[in-house]
Amino acid sequence: MFSRPRRNRKSAAIRNMIQETHLGVEHLIYPLFLVDGKNIKDEVASMPGNYRWSLDLLLKEIEECVNLGVVSFDLFPAVDEALKDKKASYSYADENFYLHAIRKIKETFPEIMLMSDVAMDPYSSDGHDGVVRDGKILNDVTLPILSRMALAQAQAGVDIIGPSDMMDGRVAEIRQTLDENNFEDVSIMSYTAKYASAFYGPFRDALDSAPKSGDKKTYQMNPANKREALIEADLDQAEGADMLMVKPALAYLDVIHLLNENYDLPITAYNVSGECAMLYAAAQNGWLDYNQAMPEMLLSMRRAGASAILTYFAKDFAKLLKA
Template identity: 65%
Template sequence: MNLTRRPRRNRRTEVIRNLVQENNLTVHDFIYPIFVLEGANKKEEITSMPGIARYSTDRMLDEIAACVELGVKAFAPFPNIPESQKDRFATQSFNPEGLFPSFIREVKKNFPEVILVTDVAMDPYSSDGHDGIVDNGEILNDATLEILGKMALEQARAGADIIAPSDMMDGRIGFIREKLDQHGFQNVAIMSYTAKYAGAFYGPFRDALASAPKFGDKKTYQMNPANSREALLEAELDTVEGADYLMVKPALAYLDIIKLLRDNSHLPIAAYNVSGEYAMVKAAAQNGWIDGDKAMMECLLSMKRAGADIILTYFAKEAAQYLKKG
């Protein structure tokens, strides 16, 4: 057979395959989401997320040190707030002596080189479990912005490097940018949860924070999984309002959205490999149905191939160990 083009020639040996590989994963691609709780010398395993735990601040410092040793130096912390401290207006979220600002200060004191990407949303602190103020079953948009602004400001004061609003309220990027700039935090960046979908992959995360909605769902503010053009609208608005990064969440079921934003924006694109996606791989691997390490790396590589510059993933530490082994 007279074939002029034979693509298999570029797959013939490992060295050749490496030469023509189009995308590569490194530890510099990862942000590691972590869960912090009150108290001292505490570690609580999260059953629905094998290998992931909630840590008190002192124990979390040890975990961060281990990650830094592996080259993972960017973290996205989330607070587990006791039910007794939650209320309708999420007042603990902007308490300067509360768990989260105190944790941020402690991390930056011990690891000034690490980057903290801090969550701005009411749900971990809200007695309603929603991302906004609830009034007669309705999530109030503009009133919620005031609380988000206070929350972002306290996180910046504590030492946050990147503020990451995950609430999906309209106008929150511009509101937070103005608030930060007014108080001298022009160098604190904003990573917007631009295309955050009302999907089915968040359950283990809500277990970790005990932050599930007490009623209803989040479909009036998170995006419909059926929509893609809407992501472009959100991206346009976030860019105009001052976002420094755009995020797609979840990742695996939304690789097309990652590609869509990559093709239509010059901003860095982040993908959030969420808790349910992590849990599915872990469960299948524990049952011997798949090779966990290979599936982990293939999933992460798919996000990079789709156009993600940054990947938030619970696999960050494990993937860093895998990459270190070569």
């Protein structure tokens, strides 16, 4: 006699009954690109089906997503070059269209979860996540800028702050600033293990946020390193992060699993633009079935241990469930 695992796969009813990992729209966060202006819906060439939205049309897009069951969003600004400077001062300016959009979105949809992005690169004339001086990215000089940016976003009404910069000590600086200004309830989802990846290209195209010189390897993690993620996670947890993120996701499933096994905080994953673009391209060429491969890709991240996934597939996945 020998074991027959296939008996547990013999029908859909049995397979569904004993399924270990579940994926639903409640696990997904939808990244959205915002531009200043009106009546703008500009498709990102390297990410078919994803757009740079003006606020008036973005509100309609969010309403459509909510009706599909998608209620969590991460908002990213595409900032005009003329508004950028070396200290990203527009990031916390009163007239910042991004901050006005946060207010309007939360007024219109108070029930949704809205996450923000805290980093200098969308607003920096250097295109880096920190202040650049003589070719060097300065860590400690950057921290007050990030905390001021985070405070402005909290004041606008954001639910979760997402520091994506990878500066040392920024979670503590942001947490202290938020608490001192009575924003104790605003969460921090730290980009804990953010790797210096080749998979960010389409995102940088969407926001025109690529570095003007050099690269980000002195602050983003080396893709060859896994145990280093534990060092970053220890620091972020101690400094007050509420959730720990791994970015990218698909090529770093082992890191998602590692953090999930070692920390009680929720682990999130960012299914980044390049990972999604690969599937878009393969599906357009008929090499993969999009409606089969896309859920499988997301399921792998949940199986690895991600409580939530930031993904450009969120709306398509919701539509697939409704079909």
